[in-house]
Amino acid sequence: MKIAVMIFFVLFLVFSSGASAYESDQYTNRTQDISDSLDLLDGAVNKAIQDILVRKNAPRTKSRIAKAIYFEIGGLYWADKIERWAAKSPEVEKYDQTRRDSVYKGMPFWATRVNFIFGVGRSFRVNGVMVGSDKFGHFVSQGYKYYRRELRGEPREKLLRKGWFAERWIYGELTTGLFSNADLVANYEGWRFYQSLFEDNVVEGKTAILMLDGDTYAQQRPFSFADHINDYWDEALNPSYAVPSLNKRLRKAIKALCPEYHDSPDFYTSSDDTLLWARYENLGLKDSRQNQFVAICDQ
Template sequence: MLRRPPLIPWRSWLGALGLWAAFPGSARATETDQYFAIDKPPRDSLEVLNEKVNRDILGAVALVNRRASWDQYSCQDVAHRVYQRFRISGLHKIELWAENSPRIDRVPTQKDHRRFAAQSSIYRNSRLWDWGLSFGVKATFTVAGVHMGADKLSHFFQTGWKYHQRFRELMKQGVPEHEALERIVRYGVETESGTLGSVTTGVFSFGDLEANYQGFLFYRSLCRDEDPRLLKTPQGWRLTRPFDWRDYVSPQFDETLNNSAFVPLRWEEVRANLRRDYCPRLDSETFLEHYRSYARYPRKPDDFNTRYVQELLARGEVPRQQDFSIWAACGRSPPDLAQLAAETSGSSGAGPENATTEPSTPAPRYEAPRFDEAILRPLFELGGGGFRNDGSAWNALLRTRFLLRETVGPEDTWDAVRTPEYLLWASLDGHLALGSTPAGVTVPYADLRFTPVERRFELNNVATGEELAVGVVLLPLRLTRFLALDRSLGVDTSVAGVRVRLGKRFGERQRAGVFGAVALDSPGYKAALHPSDGYAFQGVHAATLALETGAELQLGTQLRLGLVLGGSASIGLGWDPGGSGFSAPADLEAHAEAQVDVTRFSRLFVRGQLEAVLEPGRSRLLSTPVLLGGVTFRY
């Protein structure tokens, strides 16, 4: 029986997006609690995660091969495309997917996660707000018999890539290989001591260090001189052998065995929870079998990270791991793993001891994800209707919108959770009023916005209708002409911007839906020409914040009703020669629009809009209402 996919965690998304916008391009620190899963192990997700990773690698390779210039790509260029399949614009796509895919069995379940965080997690505490765990405590799943959290996926694919890039730079500089390996592990130690660990969450994770290093080995395998995974052939780039988590995963990913270290306040809380929940259970057969199975787990062929971290421990350059173990919390001596490995297990249940660490059958053949037919997909909207503002008569309205986007990721329908994304999203949209005012001016109103490049990420749950879209805009431009506001021309140009959209459809057939969107443009250039006195304001466009929300109802195959509410606020800093010198003008706008779709290609709309300009240097507030109505045609 198919299980209903879990709901996407809105609070986690909103928190993640807030921090993502504040610190673009950086990784995020999250924590997991594997102790909770010891007596309730999740179903092994090895095959599902193997298929997911291989499909993403094949998708990246296929996208390279679709380009006319594919033969000009180096192996490292293709490897970078592979990396982008797992992370883009500061978001860990593979982690988001694993947290929401119905094919991944997780402990606790989405339904029980809030109760787990409040009552069962080793990180629970009585603080009013624990800012270090703003992303919450992630659930645990099983891969090749090893319990791990979704955060290990982001460390594997993101920090592992940083290891890889640093290693290549060190080798180019002539650093010996062994020293280069030591230096990238030291870099990982710095991240755990800093923004990815102790400074933010109060946790120094030795498991994260292992995931970092194993991710580095994966990226290194793509293009290494001997037996590379990526091979250039006359027909294009191809993957010579599939990815298999069993080549990289080990019990060192599990923080019940490879335990973390903590800052004093965090350790005080974690130690109290360990003593209360787990010390009485240490001698139970469930716990003994858990550690016994890990003791018998074969070591990795390359355990350099484990050995070097032990050297750093002996030199006192990393926290004393043994001081923060469950055995230290319970005042017990840790078990002898060699002795445990020699014991005969009495358990026959599914657990880490039953994991196959070496493939027993030939590697399966994985298919690349489905792609849209066209890489470049244009969309054009054109409409007309009525227009009126203060001091003008009715005019013909031209409403236009043009989009051109280039696909760099497939519309993957392999699972209910999809992760399409776009590299290019160019758009031109706005309004032009054609006609004349009583004064005979031919263009009484204009508002055009040009968004030349947007790098977008999307996550969609097609079973529940939930969606997340995030974009980074480069050099957005707005041109305005407001005669009623005593501005014959206005120009705003920003350096960059962020666009975020959250949406959800309701109902069994998902006929109703709501969405919320936010856009933030960062500093740029701002100018406005005042025809009344001939002076022009020039200065810095400090920021523009735009908010929009809406709802829609699908009544039939084509008939759709929609309502959109929104507004924006923009502030500038600069010099106004016609005013009092320095000024900080603000542009404000609010709108409401009702929409009706009667066919796939046409939309009726009525839009009410209020434009306002606050000019402190001139001690005035100018405003004008705008009414738009008509029909747009989409092609």
């Protein structure tokens, strides 16, 4: 009975919140040689921006342009449009993973929760980084929510706290057993994307993506995920905090992958770890670097 109630509660939170129902697995298949989908994903975002700007009644304010982009490639449902497109498109090469054959395989519902029901989402290589499909939903939708709150005058500290709260209680720890530090990074980088539409030097050394031409906006430079995706989007390099019932099982599963780590350590570590931790720590990351391959396999 308790398990049934928990299942109902978890599903209610997932679908009522618009959260992605899928976590992803960046622990397995790391050395697989697949093509980088950066250009394809960049193209999808730039096409969306262009389509919005050439509409007969194109939006003419920051808030309306940001909202239009959100609805064009994001959305209200549990998987954003760009996330679903990337997962289904035959052009976007995926790692050889299935929903059920993952690092979480064989773990009980009360440890993995949503992952037990839905399995894991697909992972791609983008800008040289192994990235789960769910991160694009966080980038577009949660980034938009951060930006909308900023336009309403909400202080940075308050809107970051709301993102942390959502990861703790809605999108992550409560529903999946995982507090995803990488989700918070993708949220934040999505916020920077919306800012960079209109502000110079959000991406250091680059102008805003859009410029005001009379009373309308025009695109003056292309968007690229390369300005936002780094190793801290990868949940093996930037591990999630796992609840105790899941953590002991997850560490055991990582330990079983140590032979692969020792064969090809460069695929399992980040030379930018110290720099990236310093950059993003103030988002409220829960330090789980003890679950990095280097920490578990080199003991």
